[in-house]
Amino acid sequence: MEREEALNPGKSVFVSAPAGSGKTQLLAERYVRLLEENLKNKALQEYSEKFAGRPLITENILSITFTRKAAFEMRERVFELLLGSKSEELRKIGRHLLEHPERIRISTIHSFCHSLLRRFSLEAGIDPEFNIIGGWAAESLSLEAIDAAIRNIIERDIGVRKSLQACLARLRMRKLIQNISAITKKLPITDPAFARWQGERNQIYFEIFKLAVDILKKNKKEEGCLEYHDLEVETLKLLRENPEWLNILYTFNSQIQHILVDEFQDTNFYQWRIIYALIEDWVSGSGIANEMFAQPTLFLVGDEGQSIYLFRGADVQLFREASRMMKENFGREGRYVYYRPEENYRSLDAVINFANFLFQKVMTGSREDNLKTSYIRFKKGREDKQKGEVGILLSRSPKKIGAQKMRELDAEIMGGKIQSIVGSSLVFDKEKGETLPCQWKDIAVLLRDRNSLPQIEAAFKHRNIPYVVIGSKGLFETPEVRLLYAILKFLRDPTDDLSFLSLLFSPCSYLSSKEVNLIARAPGFTLLRRFEATKLSGKEEEKRSRLLSLINKWEMLAFRSSTVEVLEKVLLDLKIWNIYSSDEEAANIKKFLWMVQLLESEGLTLWDIAGEIAAFSQRGDEEKGQIEVEGTNAVNILTIHGAKGLEFPIVFISRIHEVSPDKRTGIFVDEAREYVSVTLSQGKKEESEQIKWTRQKYNLIAREEQKRLFYVAVTRARDYLYLTGIWPVEDKVKKSSWLGYLKDAFEIEFSSEGPRSKTFLPEGVYLEDGKNYMKLPIISPPKEEEVPTLDRSGPLEEPLEFVRVSPTEAVEIPPELVGEGGLELGEIMHQALEMISKNRLTPHEVEGFLESRSLNSWVRNEIRRHLKVMKEAGLLEKYVIPDNRESYSELPFAMKDKGKVISGRIDRVILEENTALIIDYKTHSQNEEEIRKIYKPQIEYYKKAVEAIFKPASIRAYILLTGSG
Numbered sequence: 022m023e024r025e026e027a028l029n030p031g032k033s034v035f036v037s038a039p040a041g042s043g044k045t046q047l048l049a050e051r052y053v054r055l056l057e058e059n060l061k062n063k064a065l066q067e068y069s070e071k072f073a074g075r076p077l078i079t080e081n082i083l084s085i086t087f088t089r090k091a092a093f094e095m096r097e098r099v100f101e102l103l104l105g106s107k108s109e110e111l112r113k114i115g116r117h118l119l120e121h122p123e124r125i126r127i128s129t130i131h132s133f134c135h136s137l138l139r140r141f142s143l144e145a146g147i148d149p150e151f152n153i154i155g156g157w158a159a160e161s162l163s164l165e166a167i168d169a170a171i172r173n174i175i176e177r178d179i180g181v182r183k184s185l186q187a188c189l190a191r192l193r194m195r196k197l198i199q200n201i202s203a204i205t206k207k208l209p210i211t212d213p214a215f216a217r218w219q220g221e222r223n224q225i226y227f228e229i230f231k232l233a234v235d236i237l238k239k240n241k242k243e244e245g246c247l248e249y250h251d252l253e254v255e256t257l258k259l260l261r262e263n264p265e266w267l268n269i270l271y272t273f274n275s276q277i278q279h280i281l282v283d284e285f286q287d288t289n290f291y292q293w294r295i296i297y298a299l300i301e302d303w304v305s306g307s308g309i310a311n312e313m314f315a316q317p318t319l320f321l322v323g324d325e326g327q328s329i330y331l332f333r334g335a336d337v338q339l340f341r342e343a344s345r346m347m348k349e350n351f352g353r354e355g356r357y358v359y360y361r362p363e364e365n366y367r368s369l370d371a372v373i374n375f376a377n378f379l380f381q382k383v384m385t386g387s388r389e390d391n392l393k394t395s396y397i398r399f400k401k402g403r404e405d406k407q408k409g410e411v412g413i414l415l416s417r418s419p420k421k422i423g424a425q426k427m428r429e430l431d432a433e434i435m436g437g438k439i440q441s442i443v444g445s446s447l448v449f450d451k452e453k454g455e456t457l458p459c460q461w462k463d464i465a466v467l468l469r470d471r472n473s474l475p476q477i478e479a480a481f482k483h484r485n486i487p488y489v490v491i492g493s494k495g496l497f498e499t500p501e502v503r504l505l506y507a508i509l510k511f512l513r514d515p516t517d518d519l520s521f522l523s524l525l526f527s528p529c530s531y532l533s534s535k536e537v538n539l540i541a542r543a544p545g546f547t548l549l550r551r552f553e554a555t556k557l558s559g560k561e562e563e564k565r566s567r568l569l570s571l572i573n574k575w576e577m578l579a580f581r582s583s584t585v586e587v588l589e590k591v592l593l594d595l596k597i598w599n600i601y602s603s604d605e606e607a608a609n610i611k612k613f614l615w616m617v618q619l620l621e622s623e624g625l626t627l628w629d630i631a632g633e634i635a636a637f638s639q640r641g642d643e644e645k646g647q648i649e650v651e652g653t654n655a656v657n658i659l660t661i662h663g664a665k666g667l668e669f670p671i672v673f674i675s676r677i678h679e680v681s682p683d684k685r686t687g688i689f690v691d692e693a694r695e696y697v698s699v700t701l702s703q704g705k706k707e708e709s710e711q712i713k714w715t716r717q718k719y720n721l722i723a724r725e726e727q728k729r730l731f732y733v734a735v736t737r738a739r740d741y742l743y744l745t746g747i748w749p750v751e752d753k754v755k756k757s758s759w760l761g762y763l764k765d766a767f768e769i770e771f772s773s774e775g776p777r778s779k780t781f782l783p784e785g786v787y788l789e790d791g792k793n794y795m796k797l798p799i800i801s802p803p804k805e806e807e808v809p810t811l812d813r814s815g816p817l818e819e820p821l822e823f824v825r826v827s828p829t830e831a832v833e834i835p836p837e838l839v840g841e842g843g844l845e846l847g848e849i850m851h852q853a854l855e856m857i858s859k860n861r862l863t864p865h866e867v868e869g870f871l872e873s874r875s876l877n878s879w880v881r882n883e884i885r886r887h888l889k890v891m892k893e894a895g896l897l898e899k900y901v902i903p904d905n906r907e908s909y910s911e912l913p914f915a916m917k918d919k920g921k922v923i924s925g926r927i928d929r930v931i932l933e934e935n936t937a938l939i940i941d942y943k944t945h946s947q948n949e950e951e952i953r954k955i956y957k958p959q960i961e962y963y964k965k966a967v968e969a970i971f972k973p974a975s976i977r978a979y980i981l982l983t984g985s986g
Contacts, residue, residue, distance in 0.1 A: 027051070027360040030058040030279075033351040034358045035344045036322040039399045040736035041367030041668070044322050045091070048084070048283055049098035051320055052127075053111070055082050055279050060110065078114060084127040084281040085296070090666065091283055092127050093866050099125070100865055120889065122868030126277075130292050134252035137259070144265045145255055148245040150877075159248045160202075161633065166237035167201050170229050173236075184225040201229055253291040260298040270302065278317045285323030285343065289334035293343065316356070319347065325394055326384065326732045329662060331722065337729075338392065364402030365736075367668050369409030371785025372738050373401050378783045379735075382766045383728050392718070394725050405449055407456070408785050409740045413763060414438060415776045416791035417748040424679070427747045428473040430795070431675055432480035434745045437794025439464060439656065439673070440484055448670035448740045461487050465657040465669035467734045471495070473676055477658065484799055487655040490605075492663045496645045497638040501601040502613050504529065506634065508591055509617070512579055513631040518548040525552070529595040531564045540565075571595070584627045585618045608646030661734045672738035674731075677746035677759040681727050724757060731759050745791060748776065846880050847944045850887060850983060851911075851928065854942055858901050858910040858929060864888060887944065887983040896981060900929060900940050907932040912970075927963050935974035937967050942981050956980060 027034045028051055038044035056079055059065060069077035086092045103115030118125055128136070135153070142149035154162070174185055241247060247255065260266055282288075282296060303317040321343060328337035344359065351357035365373055377398045386393025414434050418427060448459045466477065471494060481488045496502055507523035515521075524530060525537045525548075536557055545551035549572075557565050571594045579587050592598055592610070601610065620630045657669070735742060746760045748771045754764050763769060767788075768779040775790030782788070849871075856862035867888060871881050891897045912927040929940035941960060943952060960978050967976055 023358075023360055024362070026358045028054050029358065030054045030318065031316050032356050032358050033319045033347055034321070034360060035347050036320070036360045036362070037344075037397075038322055038324050038362050039365060039397070040324060040327060040733070041365040042362040042399065042402075043364075043366050044283070044324075044362075045094055045098055047362075048095055048281060048320075048322055049102055051281060052079075052082060052084060052095075052099050053102045053106075055318075056114070057111070060114075079118070079125050081276060081278045082126060082281070083133070083277045083279070084283070085130050085133055086127070086283040087130060087287045088284070088666070089129055092129055092132075093862075095283065096122075096125065096127050096866055096868070097863065099127070119865045122865055123885070125868065130295075131249055131252050134256040134295070138247075138252065138255055141259060141265075141269055144263055144269065145259050147247070147255065148242070150245065152244075152246045153249065153252075154246045155249055162240060162244075163233075163237060164198070164202060166233045166240065167198055167229065169236050170233035171198070173232060174229065184228070197229075201226060201233065250291075253289075253295065257291055257295050257298070260295065270298070279320070280318075281320040281322075283322050284327075285321045286325050286328035286337060286340050287323075287330050287333075287335045288339050288343075290336055290339070291334075293339050297346075318356075319351070321347070326380075326396065326729055327665070327736075328394075329665065329726060329730050329733055331726050337394070337725075361397060363399055365399045366402035367739055368401070368736065369403065369405075369407050369740050369785075370401055371409040371411045371783070372735070372740075372742050373399065374783035375411040375742065375786050376732070376735050378786075379762065379766050380728075380732055383762050384732070386725075392721055392725065394729055405456075407447075407449065407740065409742075411742045411783075411786040412438075412744070413767075413769075413776070413786070413788050414743060414745045414791040414794065415748045415760075415769075415771065415788065416795070417771050418750045421750055425476070427678065428476040428676065429480070430747055430791075431678075431745050432473065432476040433795045434791035435466065435477070435673055435675055435743075435794075436480040436484045436486060437797040438743055438745070438791075439486055440797055441794065442671070442741070446671070446741060459671060460654055461656050462654045463670040464673065465659065465664065465667075465671070465737065466673045466675060467659065467661045467664050467737060468675065469661060469679075469681060469730065469734075471660065474658070477675070481656070487653075488658055489653055489655045490645075491657060491659040492644060494644050496609060496612060496643040499606070499609050499645065501597070501606045502609050504597070505588065505591075505610065505613050506638065509584075509588065509627075509631050509634070512575060512587065513628050515549050515576070516547045521548050521552070528600050529597055530568055532561065532568075536561050536565075579627060584621050584630055585614055587627075588614060588617060605645070610646070612646035661730055661737075664737050665733060668737055668739050670739050671741040672734070672743070674734045674742070674744045674759075675746075677744050677763065678748070678754070680755050680758045681730075727757070727759075728762075731762070747791075846883050847942075849880060850884055850944050851942060853884065853888070854901055854928070854983075855910045857897070858903055858908070864892065864897060864902075883944075883984070890985065891981075891983055896983075900931065900938075900979075900981065927966065930967060930971075932971065932973065937971055937973040937976045939963050939967055939976065939978040940981050941979070942983055944983050952980060952982070 024047075026032070027036060027047065030051075034051075036044065036047065038047070059077055059079070059081065065081075066076050069075065069080075084092075084095060086095060100115060100119065103111050103118065106112055106115070138145055138147060138151075139149055142151075171185070241251070259269060263269065277299070280296070280300065288296075300317070300319055303319070323340060325337050325340045328335055328340065348357055348359065368376075380396045381398060384394040384396035386395040416430060416434055418430065442459060443461060443464075444458050446459045447456045448463050449455075450457050466488075468474065468477075474490065478488070478490075480486075497506065504523065504527050507520040507527075510517050511520040511524060522537075522541065525532060525540070526534065530537075539557070540552050540555045541548065543551040543555045545554055552565070553569060555565075556562060571591075574594075575587055575591060578590060582590075597610070598607070601607070616634065617630055620633055625633065744759075744763070748754070748760075752771065754761050756765075767782060769776055769788065770779060771777075776788040778788055853862065853867055857864060857867075867884070871884060888897070891901070908929070908931045909927075910929055912930050927939060928942045929938075931938040931940070939960070941956070941963065943956070960980070964976050964978055967973070
């Protein structure tokens with residue numbers, strides 16, 4: 022009955038949905054109910070026919086999510102409900118929306134802001150063709166602005182300069198820049214007018230920040246770009262401060278009458294103010310929305326227990342504030358529903374029993390307390406009769422040991438336990454609907470941070486456990502990227518002895534350490550001069566002479582070729598692809614090349630590129646290259662934040678004995694008021710009472726978030742959950758650690774016989790001594806499936822010319838074949854077809870895919886048309902959508918041919934018995950004969966590559982013209 026009330030299209034609803042309760046399904050059902058209500062409303066349909074020229078279906082419904090994945094998933098659920106409906110009318114609408122997905126307004130908050138700013142760009146005073154930047158490109162602009170602001174203050178403003186001098190008497194310039202940079206990261210704003218600064222000594226920060234923001238805004242305007250947080254700020258200013266804000270809201274409210282918001286607990290202060298600005302007329306009961314033919318509604322869904330993005334500005338206090346606002350304003354005349362689902366459809370009894378018992382003791386807040394998290398018990402919603410299990414695996418340290426050694430022991434426990442359950446424990450396969458022995462891929466290891474990743478990887482390698490790290494950071498710490506970076510710096514400056522020494526000591530030089538030390542001790546001003554002058558003996562001299570010859574060629578090549586081409590030549594000459602041959606290493610190398618190419622596309626020289634990369638290599642948090650993990654039978658290792666929204670049959674949570682390190686920089690941001698309050702502490706000894714109060718409040722918020730992070734980790738488990746940790750030898754368990762929460766809740770103590778509980782343990786939950794799993798024998802390496810392996814380069818002899826096969830480089834294309842915007846169309850079309858062929862995108866999810874990219878309307882409409890043509894001609898189903906045939910997308914290859922190394926990627930290869938089909942996508946829509954003539958050499962290369970890789974009995978190659986079928 023409560024669920025039906027929540028789906029009532031005439032009421033505004035606040036849904037507090039626990040993990041696994043099916044909130045996405047609830048959102049999709051609400052969406053379809055609103056759609057049905059639109060169809061019944063004849064007055065609304067007549068109005069739409071009169072002013073829009075077509076019946077209204079979904080255009081007055083706006084659904085906002087906070088991730089692209091969530092937007093895709095909701096679209097998928099909506100289509101499932103429509104196409105699987107018993108109503109022929111709804112099925113017909115579903116088919117219509119498949120053909121016109123642009124009529125469905127389901128997008129991320131940033132995508133919504135993006136479209137609103139583009140529509141009202143003139144009113145907002147921004148470039149209508151603005152680009153979005155992020156990551157290290159945005160940080161580079163920010164650091165440049167901070168540096169310029171400080172220089173400006175030093176040179177011009179005498180009064181502020183004195184404050185700066187006083188500040189620098191207490192801390193170094195580098196620390197000052199770090200603090201200002203930290204403020205810009207913590208504040209999701211680009212307008213100092215939104216901020217209120219606490220503390221007299223903090224005024225210098227405000228002056229620098231204010232000036233830096235002005236410089237940054239000017240630079241962005243000149244570049245025609247915005248950052249993601251700019252989208253929020255500019256949208257809020259458009260709706261609140263712009264002289265045309267009433268007209269803008271009137272235009273919006275005349276089109277949108279229903280707003281649905283997913284994952285509301287992840288909302289920050291500015292996002293909530295944007296949403297509130299959109300519904301303010303509804304709340305007051307005035308405005309265009311109430312004059313229309315449909316009762317406007319707001320539908321918010323979230324779970325305060327899963328609010329774990331404090332570092333991104335998410336504020337869990339807004340969750341309860343919004344609930345109270347909706348009750349006060351929509352509660353009039355019975356138009357408000359608060360709904361709390363009780364069922365968890367994800368987890369088995371043991372996991373649910375464990376979560377209920379633990380978190381009702383840990384999360385002790387109430388609905389009236391905005392800072393502390395409250396907990397409401399839930400019950401099993403799954404129908405299968407399995408019970409599952411939760412194991413708390415603890416090992417007592419033999420003596421007082423350091424954190425690194427404790428992590429090693431923890432990883433050993435986990436490795437042994439994983440080894441013991443694979444093939445023996447039974448998990449429920451959702452796709453097959455049956456219980457099967459667990460495989461490596463059914464297991465996920467969830468990390469609070471990546472500090473223990475080296476120990477886990479070492480333990481897994483020791484036990485031959487296959488694993489894949491998802492979203493791993495530390496790109497510049499990998500040996501292959503360190504080597505490439507050293508070579509890049511050496512090519513920039515041949516007198517950089519340290520970088521050259523890195524190359525000589527690397528396996529790619531093929532020189533022994535003895536010979537390198539001999540060269541290093543020889544006389545000479547630079548290491549390169551010593552390397553040139555020193556003569557070695559025998560084969561070592563041949564290696565030295567060959568490397569010297571290569572260096573001379575690279576230096577010559579650097580004068581007439583791009584930096585990327587020089588590095589690609591280095592990769593081939595030194596056979597780096599052969600030495601660093603794993604998928605992970607190859608992905609890291611490709612990402613490094615991509616970064617160099619991106620910087621080069623901005624007009625930077627080799628010297629500038631090396632300097633830019635140097636700045637970002639110091640951060641240490643650049644993500645490694647991503648590899649394709651779908652279908653890989655390996656243990657998944659990822660952070661808890663990365664696992665948000667996911668679920669796994671078996672979950673391991675490691676290092677429960679540790680307390681999360683305090684990563685704060687003395688900067689406290691409070692966004693819960695009309696203005697953002699910024700407080701900077703210069704040390705506890707100098708803190709005022711106000712700053713001490715702010716610090717205490719922030720500590721409480723941080724502790725509560727760690728509890729929620731624990732809850733999110735636990736509720737990712739479907740069938741089995743295992744927690745591993747080390748019990749300190751002196752029995753002093755840290756109270757705020759996750760082990761401390763377990764110790765208090767279950768009254769755990771450790772004796773000579775192992776851990777035991779002095780109280781009731783829920784059914785399916787047990788304690789065990791982790792040392793039992795450290796002693797398990799090592800398993801033999803898993804047998805790998807036979808898959809075609811691609812030689813990335815092979816041992817290459819001189820002289821060879823490197824040639825990349827691609828439509829824009831290997832052949833000269835007449836401009837009339839490509840047309841204006843044709844290259845962008847081809848690139849985006851290829852991306853979409855690749856994602857469809859790899860099951861990462863369904864054809865009716867393409868609209869969401871297009872929304873996530875900044876495209877002009879011509880390209881967007883052309884992609885829709887091309888996909889429609891391919892679908893109607895049966896080409897999508899025959900050649901793109903995966904089936905039971907063995908197939909590959911964007912297949913890379915490298916081969917020798919007539920003294921050249923030919924490399925490239927083949928759009929699509931499908932193996933049918935003894936025949937290989939090659940599909941090459943082309944977006945050109947005219948002159949087919951000319952296209953065949955131009956691309957014949959390229960297709961011949963593809964045939965030779967497929968012959969070498971797969972050795973089929975026959976090969977058939979097709980050029981698929983996506984625009985004409």
